[in-house]
Structures are given as C-alpha cells and as structure tokens.
Amino acid sequence: MTATLTPERxxxxxxxxxxxxxxxxxxxxxxxxxTVRGWVIATVIAAALTAAVGLYxxxxxxxxxxxxxxxxxxxxxxPCKPSNPVGPGGEAVSDGYYFVHQALRGNxxxxxxxxxxxxRSSPPGGGIVPGPDPEQNFTSALQPWAxxxxxxxxxxxxxxxxxxxxxxxxxxxxxxxxYTGDTPGLPGAVSAASPRxxxxxRKGDTLTGYDSAYGTHWTRVxxxxxxxxxxxxxxxxxxxxxxxxxxxxxxxxxATAVFDHVxxxxxxxxxxxxxxxxxxxxxxxxxxxxxxxxxxxAAGGTFxxxxxxxxxxxxxxxxxxxxxxxxxxxxxxxxxxxxIVVGAMFITAEYRRGLIRTTFAAIPGRGRVLxxxxxxxxxxxxxxxxxxxxPIIPVGASLLRSHGNYVFPMxxxxxxxxxxxxxxxxxxxxxxxxxxxxxxxxxxxxxxxxIALTVVTYFFSVPLAVLPAGAADWLxxxxxxxxxxxxQYVPAYPQVNNIYTPQHGxxxxxxxxxxxxxxxxxxxxxxxxxxxxRRRDA
Amino acid sequence: xxxxxxxxxxxxxTLPGxxxxLLGVVAATxxxxxxxxxxxxxxxxxxxxVDVTKLSLTxxxxxxxxxxxxxxxxxxxxxxxxxxRTTLAAMPRRITLLxxxxxxxxxxxxxxxxxxxxGSVLAGRLILPGHGYTPANGYPALSLANGTVLRAxxxxxxxxxxxxxxxxxxxxxxxxxxxxxxxxxxxxYLFPILSQVAGSPGVTRHLQQIGPMTAGLEIQASTGLxxxxxxxxxxxxxxxxxxxxxxxxxxxVLRLRDx
Numbered sequence: 001m002t003a004t005l006t007p008e009r010x011x012x013x014x015x016x017x018x019x020x021x022x023x024x025x026x027x028x029x030x031x032x033x034x035t036v037r038g039w040v041i042a043t044v045i046a047a048a049l050t051a052a053v054g055l056y057x058x059x060x061x062x063x064x065x066x067x068x069x070x071x072x073x074x075x076x077x078x079p080c081k082p083s084n085p086v087g088p089g090g091e092a093v094s095d096g097y098y099f100v101h102q103a104l105r106g107n108x109x110x111x112x113x114x115x116x117x118x119x120r121s122s123p124p125g126g127g128i129v130p131g132p133d134p135e136q137n138f139t140s141a142l143q144p145w146a147x148x149x150x151x152x153x154x155x156x157x158x159x160x161x162x163x164x165x166x167x168x169x170x171x172x173x174x175x176x177x178x179y180t181g182d183t184p185g186l187p188g189a190v191s192a193a194s195p196r197x198x199x200x201x202r203k204g205d206t207l208t209g210y211d212s213a214y215g216t217h218w219t220r221v222x223x224x225x226x227x228x229x230x231x232x233x234x235x236x237x238x239x240x241x242x243x244x245x246x247x248x249x250x251x252x253x254x255a256t257a258v259f260d261h262v263x264x265x266x267x268x269x270x271x272x273x274x275x276x277x278x279x280x281x282x283x284x285x286x287x288x289x290x291x292x293x294x295x296x297x298a299a300g301g302t303f304x305x306x307x308x309x310x311x312x313x314x315x316x317x318x319x320x321x322x323x324x325x326x327x328x329x330x331x332x333x334x335x336x337x338x339x340i341v342v343g344a345m346f347i348t349a350e351y352r353r354g355l356i357r358t359t360f361a362a363i364p365g366r367g368r369v370l371x372x373x374x375x376x377x378x379x380x381x382x383x384x385x386x387x388x389x390x391p392i393i394p395v396g397a398s399l400l401r402s403h404g405n406y407v408f409p410m411x412x413x414x415x416x417x418x419x420x421x422x423x424x425x426x427x428x429x430x431x432x433x434x435x436x437x438x439x440x441x442x443x444x445x446x447x448x449x450x451i452a453l454t455v456v457t458y459f460f461s462v463p464l465a466v467l468p469a470g471a472a473d474w475l476x477x478x479x480x481x482x483x484x485x486x487x488q489y490v491p492a493y494p495q496v497n498n499i500y501t502p503q504h505g506x507x508x509x510x511x512x513x514x515x516x517x518x519x520x521x522x523x524x525x526x527x528x529x530x531x532x533x534r535r536r537d538a
Numbered sequence: 539x540x541x542x543x544x545x546x547x548x549x550x551x552t553l554p555g556x557x558x559x560l561l562g563v564v565a566a567t568x569x570x571x572x573x574x575x576x577x578x579x580x581x582x583x584x585x586x587x588v589d590v591t592k593l594s595l596t597x598x599x600x601x602x603x604x605x606x607x608x609x610x611x612x613x614x615x616x617x618x619x620x621x622x623r624t625t626l627a628a629m630p631r632r633i634t635l636l637x638x639x640x641x642x643x644x645x646x647x648x649x650x651x652x653x654x655x656x657g658s659v660l661a662g663r664l665i666l667p668g669h670g671y672t673p674a675n676g677y678p679a680l681s682l683a684n685g686t687v688l689r690a691x692x693x694x695x696x697x698x699x700x701x702x703x704x705x706x707x708x709x710x711x712x713x714x715x716x717x718x719x720x721x722x723x724x725x726x727y728l729f730p731i732l733s734q735v736a737g738s739p740g741v742t743r744h745l746q747q748i749g750p751m752t753a754g755l756e757i758q759a760s761t762g763l764x765x766x767x768x769x770x771x772x773x774x775x776x777x778x779x780x781x782x783x784x785x786x787x788x789x790x791v792l793r794l795r796d797x
Contacts, residue, residue, distance in 0.1 A: 038717075057735045330735045334728055341720035348716065352618055443716035444614070448607050451723045456600065459727050463734040466596055471577050503734075 025363060025372035033376050036349070039342050043384045046338035046426070050388030054331030058396030059403075083406050084314045085159035085279070087179040088226075092408050092490075095158040095179075096279035096309020097240035098294025099151065102264060102272075104235040109201040109264075110150050112237055113215060114167050115192050116258040117148045119241055122251035135254060135292070144170030145497050146241040147311070148190075148257030149198050152207055153234050154226070158279045161226045163207035164238070164311070165198040169255070173198070174495070175209035175221040179313050182495045185211040185221040197261075205229050215261070236273060237262060239294065239307030242497045250318040252292050252308055259303040273298065279309055310497075315490040316408065316505050317498040328396035329487045332422050333455055335388055339381045339426050340450045341443075343433030346377050348443035356538045366533040370438060374431045374526060381430040385423030393418060414489050421486030421511060428515075428522045429454055432480060435525035439532055450480075453521075457481035462502045469501060473508040480521045482507075485514025542629055542638035549625075550612055550642055559608045560650040563698075564657065567601030571658035572665060580670035580677070590671055591690045591760035594662025594680060598694055598755065601654055602701045606722045608650075609643050609705035613788075614715030622797045632792045636710060640785065643706050644699050651698035659691055686760045693757030693774055700774070700781045701726075704750060707784025711791045725780075726751045743767045750780040 033039055084092040104110070119142030120135060149166030163177040165185070173185030173196055190196050197212040205225050210218040241255035280293040291309030298304075347370075350356040363369050393415050397407045410418075429450065436446035458481045461472040476482055485507035492500040500506040507514055550556055574596040578588060616622040629635045663680040671677035682688050704725075709718035729749025733742045746752040746767040756766050756773030763769065768776065 053732065057732065330732060333731050334724065337720050337724040337728070341716050345716045444607055444610055444719040447716055447719045448603055448723065451720075451727075452600070452603060455723070455727050455731070456603065459731060460599065463730050464596075464599065466574055466578075466593060468577050 022368060022372065025368055026375050028363075029369075029372045029376040033346065033380060039345070042338050042342045043380055046335040046342070046381065047384040047388035049338060050331040050335035050385065050422070050426075051391050052331065053334045054328035054389070054392040055396055055399065057330050058328045058392070058399045084408075086409060087159050087313070088161045089178060089180065090409060090411055091180065092314040093159055093179045094242075094279075094291075094310040094312050094314045095160075096277075096291025097147075097151075097238045097311055098275065098280075098296065098305055098307030099153075099156065099234070099236060099238045099278050100273050100275050100296050100303060100305055101156065101234040101236035102274070103232050104152065104202065104264065105232045107203050108235075109199060110152065110235045111197065111199040111261065111263045112150050112259045113195050113197050113261040114148055114190050114257055114259055115195045117142065117146065117167055117169060117190050117255060118257075119143055119146050119169060119253055119255040121244055121253040124246065124249065124251070138254070141244075141253070142169040142255065143241050143244065143253050143497065144168065145310070145312075145495060146239075146253070146255035147174075147176075148237075148239045148255060148259075148305070148307075149173075150200055150236065151238045151311075152200050152202055154230055156234055156276055156278055161229060162311070163200060163209065163224050163226060165200050165209040165211065165221065166238075167196045167198070167257075169241075171495070173211045173221065175224075176311070176495070177207070177222075177224045178226065179311065180493065181224060182493075183209075183222040185209070185219070186213065200235070202229075202233070202235075235264065237303055237305055238311075239305040240291075240309045240311055241307065242310035242312070245318045245497050245499055254292055254294070254306055254308040256304065256306040259305065260301055262301070262303060273303075275305075277307075312496045313491075313493055314408075315492070315496070315498060317500075318504075328392040329389065329418070329422055331392065332385070332389065332425065332487075333458070335385065335426055336429055336455060337451060339384070339430040340433040340454070341447055343377050343381070343430035344437035344443050344446040344450065346373055346434055347437040348441060348446065351441045351538075352443075360538050367530040370434075370526065370530055370533060374434055377434050378427040378431045382423045382427035385426035386419060389419045389422040408490050410489055417511075418487070418489055421515065424515065425483050425486050425518065428483065428518050429480070432518070432522040432525055435522065435529040438529035439525065453480045454483070455481075458484055465503065472502065476502060476508050476514070478517065480518045482509055482514040483518030485509050486511045539634060539638065542631075542634050543641060545625075545629065546612075546635075546638045546642040549616075549621075550646060553611070553615065555611065556608065556646070559604055559611075560646060563601050563604045563608070563647075563650040564654040566604055567597035567654035568657040568661060569597065570600050571595060571597035572661035575662045575665040576669070578666075578669055578671075580675055587761075588671075589759060589761045590662065590666055590677055591680065591687050592755075592758040594666065595655065595658050595690060595694050595758050597654070597658050598697065598758070599751075601651075602698060602726065602751070603723060605647055605651070605698050605701050606705040606726070607719060608646065609702040610709040610715055610718045610722065612639055612643050613706060613709040614713060614718055617713045617797075618715060626797050633789055636785070636789055636792055639710075640703060640706055643702050647699050647702040648695065651695045654698070655691055655694045659687070689770065690758045690760060693770065694755075696774060697754050697757055697777065700754065700777045701750075703781040704777070704784045707781060707786070707788040710788030711784065713791075725749075747773075748776065750777050753777055 085095045087093040120138040121141035123137055146169035147166040149164055151162055151164035153162035154160040161178055165175050167173050167190045172187035175183040197215040199210040201208045205227055208223045209221040211221055212218045237259045239255055239257045241253045243250040243252050275296040277293040280291045294307035296305040400407050433450045436450050440446045457475050457479045461475045488507050488511055492506045571594055575594050659680055680687050705722045708721050712718050729745055730752050733745035753768055753773040754777030756768050757770045759766055
C-alpha cells in the first residue's frame with residue numbers, strides 16, 4: 001500500500017540514497033516550518049522576549065549598602081560601589097585576615113605550633129556596635145571554617161597568590177592555595193593538649209605544606225606551584241574567621257589563635273614581625289565588610305592573633321552583595337514558553353490538518369520524519385536562543401554596573417558557555433515539546449505537560465520557596481527543570497560558608513550534568529514518540 | 539439563553555477529556571497541597587513562621603493550570619474541528635454563546651474547585667498538627683469556622699473560577715488551543731519568576747500587584763496582611779479585572795471576525 005503511495009523521484013526511491021534523503025527530509029520539514037508565518041513570528045518573539053525580559057531584569061537592581069568603618073557603621077545606607085578583589089585565576093575572592101608577617105627572601109621555610117583556636121560571633125540580626133569595642137555584643141562561637149596558621153603570599157595586596165597551612169574550626173588541618181585550592185591534612189581540633197605543628201617550605205615557585213602532631217615526625221599535605229611568585233614574599237602567622245550565614249542574613253565573626261615556636265629559618269630578614277589587617281573595613285573603604293580589624297600581641301615567643309574575614313573564593317549569597325549577571329537569563333523563561341508552544345505545534349498541527357498522512361505517504365520512514373522535525377525545530381530554536389541570550393551578559397552586566405552594582409567577573413569562555421547553554425536549553429526543551437506533542441497528539445496537553453515539567457517545576461523549587469531545601473533540590477535533579485543549571489557560573493565551594501540554594505544562583509547539579517538530565521528526558525520522549533509513531537495509525 | 543446553556547453543557551459534558559481533566563484539577567490540587575503540608579515541620583514556636591492557611595492551599599499553583607486547559611479546550615476545541623461554524627449557525631447570537639460558554643465553564647470549574655480546595659484544607663487540618671503545627675505552638679487546626687480560613691477557602695474557589703474565565707477569554711481571542719495554553723500559562727507563571735529577579739523592591743512589588751496569579755492568590759494570605767503588596771480582596775479584584783479584559787477581548791474578536 002505504501003509503495004503505491006511513494007512518489008517516484010526520477011527513478012530513485014527515497015530509501016535508495018541514504019544521507020541525501022535525510023537531507024531532503026530536513027529540507028522538507030524546514031520548508032514546512034518557514035512557510036507557517038505564525039511559527040516564524042513566534043520564533044522571533046522567543047528571541048526578543050529572552051533578550052528584552054533579561055535586559056529589563058538587569059536594568060532594575062540598585063545596590064544600597066551601608067558604609068562600615070573600623071568600629072561599625074559610619075553612615076546611612078545609600079548607594080555605593082562595592083567590589084570584590086580578583087584572585088590569580090580571575091575569579092572574585094574574599095581576602096580578609098590578620099597577618100603577622102616578615103619578608104622571606106628566596107627559598108626558605110616557616111614553621112609554627114598552634115595551641116589554641118577560639119572564636120566569637122556577632123548575634124543574629126547584626127551586632128556591630130559603633131564605638132571602641134565593636135565586638136562587645138559577640139558571643140562565644142567558633143566558625144567551622146575559621147582559619148589559623150601560616151601563609152606565604154606574593155604581597156599583602158588583596159587577591160595576591162598564596163599558599164597556606166592552617167588549622168580550621170571544624171575541618172582539621174588544611175592546605176589551601178590561590179583561594180580555590182583545598183587539601184585536607186590531619187583531622188581533629190586543636191587544643192593545648194593536642195597542638196598542631198604546621199610548616200610551609202618554599203623552593204622556587206613551589207610551596208610544600210607539612211603538618212605534625214608533635215613537631216618531630218612531619219607529613220607532607222600537598223605541593224603547589226604558584227607561577228610567577230616574586231623572589232621576596234611575605235610570610236608569617238595569620239588568623240581569619242568567616243561571617244556566619246543564615247537564609248538571608250549574615251554577620252561578622254572573629255577568631256583568636258595562639259602560636260608559639262614561630263621560626264623562619266633560612267632567608268628570614270632581620271626586621272621584626274609586623275601586624276596588618278588585610279582587607280578589613282576602614283573608614284575610607286565604604287562597603288559592607290564581613291571582615292573586622294584584627295590585632296596581635298607577642299610575649300615571650302608566644303603570639304596571640306585575632307582576625308576576621310576569609311581567604312576564599314567569593315560568590316553570590318547572603319554574605320556578599322554582588323549581582324550575578326545570570327539573573328538576566330530569567331528572560332529565557334519567557335522564550336521557553338514560546339518555543340514549547342512552537343515545538344508541540346510543529347507536529348500536532350499536522351495531525352489536526354491531516355497533513356501527517358500526506359507526510360507519511362511521501363516518507364514512510366516515520367522515525368526519520370520525527371528526527372528531521374527534531375533537527376529543524378532544535379536548530380531554529382538554538383539560533384533564536386543564541387540571538388536572544390547573546391546581548392544579556394555584555395549589555396546586562398554593563399547596565400548593572402552603571403547602577404553601582406558589583407557583577408561577579410567571568411571569563412569570555414564562561415560567557416560563551418552560558419549563552420550556548422541557554423540556547424541549548426531552549427533547543428532541547430523545544431525537542432522535548434515536539435516529542436510530547438507526538439506522544440499525546442494534542443497540542444494543549446503536550447504544552448501543559450512540558451511547561452509543568454520545566455517552568456512550573458522551577459517555579460515550585462525556586463521563587464515559591466515553600467518546599468524544604470531537600471525536596472526542591474530533588475526536583476531540580478530529576479525533572480527536566482534540572483537543565484536550568486546551565487545558568488550557574490559561580491561554582492559552589494564546600495570550604496566556603498554560604499547558602500548554596502537556587503535562589504542565590506547555585507543549582508544542585510553541575511551545569512552540564514543538569515543539562516544532561518534534560519537531554520535524557522528529551523531522548524526518552526523521542527524514543528517513546530518513535531515507538532508510538534510506528535505502532536499507531538496516523 | 540437556556541437553550542444555549544443546555545447546548546454548551548451537552549458539548550462540554552460529552553467531550554471525552556472533560557471528566558478526566560476535572561478529576562485532574564482535584565487530584566493535582568489535593569496531592570500537591572497534602573505533599574507540601576507533609577514536607578514542612580515546626581519544632582518550636584520560634585522556628586516556624588509559616589502561613590499555614592496559604593501553605594495548605596499550595597496545590598492551587600498546579601491545579602490552576604489544569605483549570606486553564608479545561609477552559610481553553612471548551613473554546614479552541616470547536617475551532618480546531620470546525621464545529622464552531624455549526625455552533626454559530628445554530629446560535630447566531632455570538633455574545634449569548636460566549637456568555638453560555640462562560641457560565642458552563644464556571645460551573646464545572648466550581649464543581650471541581652470546591653472539592654479540590656476543601657480537600658486541600660482538610661489535608662492540612664489532618665497533616666499539619668502531626669508536623670508540629672499544634673495549638674501549643676500557636677497554630678490552631680485549620681477550620682472553616684475561622685473567618686480568615688473561610689475567606690482563603692472561598693477566595694481560592696473563586697480564584698479558580700476567575701482563572702477559567704481568563705483562559706476562556708484568551709482562548710476566544712486567539713482561537714488556537716496551543717497558543718491560548720501558552721499565553722495563559724505564561725501570564726500565570728512568568729510574573730512571579732520575573733518579580734524574583736526584578737532587583738529593586740519597588741519593581742518586585744509592582745510586578746506582584748499586577749500579575750494575575752501573584753495578585754489573585756493574595757486571597758490565601760492569613761498572616762502578615764499589612765506587608766502584602768495588595769489586600770486579599772483587592773488582589774482577587776486584580777485577577778477579576780484581567781478576566782474581564784480577556785473576556786471583553788474575546789467577545790470583540792468573536793463578534794468582529796469570521797469564524
């Protein structure tokens with residue numbers, strides 16, 4: 001029956017010329033797509049909505065922040081220009097600590113013993129009291145990521161390259177370097193009965209960290225290479241303590257550590273130890289800082305050092321006041337709804353008009369027809385997504401900056417990845433809608449199901465915020481809404497105190513893993529659609 | 539008018555999907571509401587600042603999507619099959635026809651909405667005390683005897699009916715079922731997603747005041763009434779205005795265009 005319906009094309013049957021005929025199929029589907037004016041208009045609208053809504057979102061925010069001096073707030077909240085230092089890798093970092101330092105010339109090493117680490121924390125709801133003692137309301141509490149140890153850094157400028165050996169409040173000994181690197185050493189807390197010995201050895205650009213419980217037997221924790229480290233570096237004990245964070249709140253904390261057996265054999269200059277608060281809020285530094293000024297006291301070879309802040313990568317969250325440029329990608333939700341409608345209609349319209357019977361009479365390979373349709377609708381929406389998403393980062397970020405907002409930096413490669421990710425999100429969702437339309441053969445049903453699985457699921461997990469974090473994370477792992485993870489560009493770090501929720505721009509899956517989940521859904525739906533297409537009458 | 543109503547009722551009643559979709563409204567609303575009620579916990583008085591009335595009605599967020607589809611199909615289904623021409627030949631007064639459709643769709647939405655909303659409140663009443671929302675912690679069991687709970691319950695049923703009318707108006711204006719579904723769902727869900735990233739609190743508030751879903755669902759609020767972008771009934775009126783505008787647009791298009 002089908003054979004009689006297959007038109008003869010200059011003596012060749014479509015099955016006879018493999019690749020060429022798939023090309024023709026795609027061409028036929030592309031002709032169908034571009035000749036329906038509504039679909040072309042809808043695709044243009046999808047791109048325009050993605051860009052317009054995204055730029056609208058970026059044009060709104062105006063950061064207000066309160067200038068903070070050494071002893072508390074020094075003025076009314078108002079517009080200010082906050083920023084984060086930039087680390088050696090180009091990422092935004094926090095760099096605030098109290099540093100007792102000396103110059104270290106050439107190769108050499110530094111060793112200390114830490115006998116105590118205690119902490120104090122500002123109360124919930126603020127707590128810095130203006131006056132000589134900003135910490136008077138603080139209560140005794142040690143942050144798990146409070147850090148005390150030794151650091152070798154290129155300079156005392158914020159964002160300098162460094163390597164450090166430290167004991168932490170709750171995560172044992174760590175070797176950390178260049179803000180993002182973190183290697184565990186000896187576990188357990190520090191006390192007078194159970195002190196920790198720490199050593200850093202510099203040889204050229206290489207720094208090696210060792211730890212020890214007794215100062216006799218040393219274990220290597222890690223070796224890092226800091227390219228371009230100057231011949232003279234700053235070395236010495238440091239203490240810092242990150243802000244506590246709750247859902248939408250944070251406040252500064254301080255930590256105090258006791259060091260002894262401080263030695264800088266080989267290369268230490270003759271000058272004495274000098275103390276410095278790195279990155280602490282000062283009267284001239286008008287930004288909300290979670291780093292309070294520190295202090296140090298030396299007596300009989302024992303250093304008591306108090307510091308506040310963090311040496312770590314910075315990301316959006318309650319502790320930081322920056323804007324993530326990816327907020328602009330909210331426009332993709334508007335575009336997404338449009339491409340879902342187009343994707344579903346691309347097949348259901350054929351069913352409604354009966355054109356599907358003509359299509360299958362001309363091309364009996366039903367799976368290949370669906371593949372051609374997926375290719376066309378995927379490519380068209382990918383291009384529309386690229387056009388819509390491309391201006392969001394450069395234009396959106398400069399709009400945000402022009403309103404005094406701080407925008408987390410990103411490399412060009414990340415920018416390309418984000419734009420391509422948004423375009424791919426639109427394309428794969430359109431293919432999912434096409435498959436749903438094939439399975440249900442009913443446009444409103446398919447559209448509702450796909451919008452429910454993507455936009456509504458995202459709405460339930462993120463803006464609605466009634467679900468407990470576990471349930472919301474689960475939804476963003478297993479449903480097609482996992483694909484929204486392509487928006488994330490500031491990574492989550494386990495060694496940094498922060499609230500890693502989608503509200504702050506952190507998704508439970510890595511960008512490509514989340515996108516992979518969406519692709520699996522689309523692939524499974526396409527497979528089911530192909531099986532049903534072959535079994536059912538058209 | 540009564541013949542028009544009877545005709546519309548017969549058409550809607552005999553569509554194969556209508557019964558299932560109305561069942562879907564009840565199931566989606568009650569299941570999501572019960573699941574959310576079961577997922578929260580309140581250990582002490584200080585730890586849980588939750589509007590339990592609103593929480594127990596969370597399923598509305600999904601149930602409304604199914605209501606919208608019922609309403610869209612009641613109109614667009616006729617355009618899809620060409621049945622609309624037969625309908626208009628039999629019932630040439632187009633505004634009467636739209637009124638009859640609106641009445642029938644509202645009636646079936648109420649028929650599904652009342653059990654959906656009552657079921658959600660009942661689920662909350664049964665589940666929440668087991669998760670720490672007890673009178674001892676300052677949360678008396680949900681009861682319709684409480685004026686605020688009654689307002690939220692009645693208001694949510696009205697909300698669903700208004701969503702149906704909004705969808706009916708949009709579907710009449712744009713005709714195509716797929717486009718109508720996309721427009722309605724976009725109107726409902728985009729406002730809250732956009733208002734979240736609008737940045738300045740003023741813009742966020744403004745978006746919540748004009749969005750049909752964000753404004754309409756103020757009717758469910760039982761705590762912090764002073765900080766709401768709109769008072770509960772004012773919020774529902776915003777949705778009613780959206781529905782009225784959509785119906786008006788639908789009526790104009792129906793009146794002026796060839797079917």
